[in-house]
Amino acid sequence: MDVGGGDLQRLRRLNSLACLGALRGDVPLTLAELSRRTGLSRASTVEVVTELEERGWVEEVPPVQGAMGRPARRYRFRSNAGHVVGLDIGVHKVLATITDLDGAMVASARTAVSADLPRGERLEAADRAVAACLSMAGLGQDDIWAVAAGTVGVVDRSGRVARVHSIPDWAGVDLVSHFAASFDAPVRVANDSRAAALAEQRLGVAQDVADLVYLHVGRRPGAASIIEGRLLQGFGGAAGEVGLLPAVRWMDMGRHLESVPRFAGAPEEQVAGLVFAAAREGDREAAAAVERFAADLAVGTAALVLTLDPEVVVLGGGFSRSGDVLLEPLRRALAPLVLRMPEVRSSALGENCVVLGAACIAIDHINELLLTEADPLGSRLDRTR
Amino acid sequence: MDVGGGDLQRLRRLNSLACLGALRGDVPLTLAELSRRTGLSRASTVEVVTELEERGWVEEVPPVQGAMGRPARRYRFRSNAGHVVGLDIGVHKVLATITDLDGAMVASARTAVSADLPRGERLEAADRAVAACLSMAGLGQDDIWAVAAGTVGVVDRSGRVARVHSIPDWAGVDLVSHFAASFDAPVRVANDSRAAALAEQRLGVAQDVADLVYLHVGRRPGAASIIEGRLLQGFGGAAGEVGLLPAVRWMDMGRHLESVPRFAGAPEEQVAGLVFAAAREGDREAAAAVERFAADLAVGTAALVLTLDPEVVVLGGGFSRSGDVLLEPLRRALAPLVLRMPEVRSSALGENCVVLGAACIAIDHINELLLTEADPLGSRLDRTR
């Protein structure tokens, strides 16, 4: 029970937020519809919406023709009122994006980096990617309302990268301070799998699913979960790392794919794709390898599913490109292990899942500020008018 | 973002609830203290508290002596304003309790039943236990504000027992309807492990811990988790059943204890206790058996811990009586399997953990009603005055 007391202004803010939330759908709403959805009286709705319009959060759209009676004004959320930056700082690549408040991408940039790139240069690569996005979108740093980054490793509640194996000197990096230096805006950092999970729930194949498990399947497997609509963090930020359990053989799942004799000589980063492709063409050895891979994947997935009982499991990460060959074996292997079989879907966001997820985190952060802070944006919004 | 709009009366209710929540602590509060905690002005606090007092939710206690200035009135939550019924319907026993609104037991009753007792008679046993509690407490059915039961098996969101193995005809039993017939009060049903987990968080060894995993260790192991203060249900109510995973050998963990030659002939329900006792006395064979048991237990626990990253793991259930011998082996076995070692504590609530948890569920339900319903108690409370 976390009800905080409040005064009249807080009530007004709650009602404003309720209106804003209702207007965030795709279709513009009339005042009457809005009033019905929020439960507010018509008169109050008018007052709230007028204020929101004055502040630049919503805008009026032309009334619809041909209706009975006096045409109603319609309003919609101004998703381009502000923008956020999302980042994906990975082992081999750095991605940046700028999205509007709906999470729609306005600009994005990508740089390949090597795994052993030192910390400082990796950060510079990220900065350059962000700068490129800004100039593409024609925006300045002041137009950014929030910044969020998804990165490999265990990220604790404060946003510090607490543990990471795949980048040598990445542990302990303080991304919050780094980006706070360039942006006068709140900065958040999260584990990349978690960001991706959020993206799937907001923009991907699990929209409006409240309980889901996201599998990040690629060369470095990971997982994250959303429970009752909330991203699972864990006390130390290490939720979702079930793959590390020895009984769950996730760390060396890749060996199944690498052991197909036909592709034994292929470069490490291509083997998986080749095996999946061969399996797709009907190669029996490759199919068997995929089957073994799926069997291992299913064990960890089952641990997650039995623990959380999600409605949907989303298969994401690099290998989700091969969802057509991986999905069915995974389903077959998972079914006998679980109590209630969840739906298993393949991600559709592809490589952008983490940056988009980061953007979602940034947007969520703005929404939280809206709820708690008196002046969440330093009156930045009013200035734009 | 689930902010619903609201009118002034809702604001008042929110503020009332904030005061009520603050007053629920152990110490009575003065109006000034209350005003500080809730963030309300002093004047409003007075109004709210006066109303709460009129309605019977809080009461004044004598002012404290010897302070400087005019002595302040002090108020406290009237935990005996109402009562709830908690039930534990298990395989071999049925427990009932009546608690006040703080979860303090006022009366309790217990009946042993046999595992193959038919459904109807098990329900009658529960009814008799409740009746006994009522007469002990000197209360009538109208004095009960909510009823909750914890029971074995998978319980879905609607409270139906969806799946259960240990009681032959228990699946599909509709406990909600059954108790709603006797009580004019809301009825909720939950899985027993989940109830116990809640009890530990509210009344037991994990008070105010927001992220915890509860292990119900006994002849039928189970688990439940509380994440960010919320009990994990899962989409189908089957969260926490990680023990069913074959890679996690929980279903036949007991074999380790039963395989100690010295106790091979002992009755099934006593073996474990004897082995733990022997281990406590220094018997090396028994200690080794406990060690093997703990090793198996740790695998499933690790799956939970890696998935959820809790702050605390609580060891409950029948075997928690032997926490002194089981705890250390469990810690040793768990540490190498997890990323961040949680605190491991042994339950102190003993056999009452499920009934108390059920009572907590009932109390929580009342609180929810308070937040949403206009007249949550059918003005039952006002009537008592």
Added chain:
DNA sequence: ATCACTAACAATGGATACCATCATTAGTAG
């Protein structure tokens, strides 16, 4: 016993936000 000091109490008036109601307005349909 009296007086100063302290911290809580009590009453007043003002501000904000919500709501119900009703006349008005801008469209469509015949």
Added chain:
DNA sequence: CTACTAATGATGGTATCCATTGTTAGTGAT
């Protein structure tokens, strides 16, 4: 052109919260 419809705009009323100011019931010193 008129009847009908559904949204608009304005009014007055009510609930709730807050700041302010004077009052009260205690303690401690003279």
